[in-house]
Amino acid sequence: MGIDFWDQSNPTNRILLGALGSLTGALVLWLLRLSWVWLKSRNTRLKKLKTEISSLKGELGTLQKRLHGAEKAVEGDGLWLARPLVQPDHYAVLLQQSIPIITVANLKGGVGKTTLTAHLARFYAGIGKRVLAIDLDYQGSLSNLAAQGDVPSSRVSNFVAGEFNGPNINELAWPMENAPGYARILTSYYELARIENQVLVHWLTQREERDARYFLAAALLTQDVQESYDIILIDAAPRITTSTVQALCTSTNVLIPTKLDAVSADAVGYFVEQLFIMEKLWPFLNLAGVVGTMTENNIGALSEASDRRDPMIDFEQDAIFRIQQRLDSTYDAYSKSQPPSLILPHTTFIPGKRDISRLANEQFSEASDVSPANRLVIEAAFDRLGRELANRVNLQI
Numbered sequence: 001m002g003i004d005f006w007d008q009s010n011p012t013n014r015i016l017l018g019a020l021g022s023l024t025g026a027l028v029l030w031l032l033r034l035s036w037v038w039l040k041s042r043n044t045r046l047k048k049l050k051t052e053i054s055s056l057k058g059e060l061g062t063l064q065k066r067l068h069g070a071e072k073a074v075e076g077d078g079l080w081l082a083r084p085l086v087q088p089d090h091y092a093v094l095l096q097q098s099i100p101i102i103t104v105a106n107l108k109g110g111v112g113k114t115t116l117t118a119h120l121a122r123f124y125a126g127i128g129k130r131v132l133a134i135d136l137d138y139q140g141s142l143s144n145l146a147a148q149g150d151v152p153s154s155r156v157s158n159f160v161a162g163e164f165n166g167p168n169i170n171e172l173a174w175p176m177e178n179a180p181g182y183a184r185i186l187t188s189y190y191e192l193a194r195i196e197n198q199v200l201v202h203w204l205t206q207r208e209e210r211d212a213r214y215f216l217a218a219a220l221l222t223q224d225v226q227e228s229y230d231i232i233l234i235d236a237a238p239r240i241t242t243s244t245v246q247a248l249c250t251s252t253n254v255l256i257p258t259k260l261d262a263v264s265a266d267a268v269g270y271f272v273e274q275l276f277i278m279e280k281l282w283p284f285l286n287l288a289g290v291v292g293t294m295t296e297n298n299i300g301a302l303s304e305a306s307d308r309r310d311p312m313i314d315f316e317q318d319a320i321f322r323i324q325q326r327l328d329s330t331y332d333a334y335s336k337s338q339p340p341s342l343i344l345p346h347t348t349f350i351p352g353k354r355d356i357s358r359l360a361n362e363q364f365s366e367a368s369d370v371s372p373a374n375r376l377v378i379e380a381a382f383d384r385l386g387r388e389l390a391n392r393v394n395l396q397i
């Protein structure tokens with residue numbers, strides 16, 4: 001006889017069925033609980049993801065805003081005014097008490113900025129001043145002209161990138177070739193262009209929190225640099241680059257060399273206008289003056305002799321007149337009062353002489369045939385300019 005499992009009268013069956021019932025119930029309960037726990041954890045994860053998404057959305061919004069700001073700044077003409085100013089601590093005081101820091105600049109190329117800087121550096125070193133020359137044009141022209149031996153890589157890049165400050169300067173500054181006293185140079189080379197772009201992009205997209213416009217100022221206004229040198233001469237590129245902005249932000253003075261022709265005269269007006277437009281970046285910058293370069297003749301000396309009126313001189317006199325007009329209209333347009341004699345005395349203008357280029361590059365000149373008489377004439381020209389400039393920038397000589 002087989003066992004009838006469904007026979008409820010059998011007590012064993014009842015016990016077994018009861019046990020089976022409870023087991024099923026427990027299993028269902030356990031499954032329900034498992035699903036609940038799973039659902040709950042899914043829910044928590046979902047909530048977490050939602051929070052992450054909303055925070056990512058926020059970040060995306062911020063990044064879009066920054067990018068938009070950067071795009072607008074690049075499109076407009078206020079690129080360098082696009083972000084609020086964060087000047088170094090005690091900027092005003094440090095700059096007003098600074099040794100002369102002179103940027104030699106003009107947005108027009110080929111007007112003799114680099115040649116002039118090299119000669120002025122040698123002149124000041126020659127009269128016993130400790131000179132620091134800084135090449136801020138990635139073409140490296142001043143470095144090639146004036147650095148001793150093989151030009152090292154771009155030593156100035158670290159400063160432009162905001163990576164070095166004052167105490168490192170003497171490890172990085174390179175001796176100047178044939179300078180008669182103490183003259184060093186912070187060299188530049190093509191890699192500076194890459195650094196400049198990097199610095200600009202980081203600053204514009206706010207990845208750089210410090211104010212990139214004042215990186216060089218933060219380095220040059222340190223006690224260490226101020227005590228190591230008597231004068232700093234900066235050779236700027238003929239463009240408003242990251243380096244040009246940094247140079248103007250750290251300078252006490254700007255000297256504008258110009259050729260004496262109509263186009264160059266207009267370029268002087270344009271540059272001075274740019275200086276005014278961005279004035280809030282460099283409120284303490286003074287215009288040391290405008291100096292004629294590559295002149296056909298020594299205008300001052302010749303024009304004093306009234307019987308000599310050669311047509312070239314008239315041509316240059318016209319250019320001087322035009323520069324003055326451009327300065328007058330620019331100062332008027334910005335309601336500024338013009339300091340007297342912004343154009344330097346004509347006797348300090350630098351004549352156009354091939355030997356001036358040769359002598360700017362002392363390495364070359366050693367093998368060249370610059371006559372002692374020419375050397376003297378050229379040295380005398382930079383002596384006149386150097387003394388006039390010293391007077392204008394309060395350098396005791």
Ligand SMILES: Nc1ncnc2c1ncn2[C@@H]1O[C@H](COP(=O)(O)OP(=O)(O)OP(=O)(O)O)[C@@H](O)[C@H]1O
Pocket residue numbers: 108109110111112113114115116137141236237238293294295350351352353354355356357358
């Ligand atoms: N007084 C001068 N007499 C004759 N030639 C000069 C004189 N000054 C500069 N030069 C020559 O003119 C050219 C341009 O000079 P320089 O490189 O100094 O100008 P720059 O304004 O620095 O140019 P850039 O804008 O490219 O930096 C060079 O070949 C240089 O040798």
Ligand SMILES: [Mg+2]
Pocket residue numbers: 113114115137141142235236
């Ligand atoms: Mg140059």
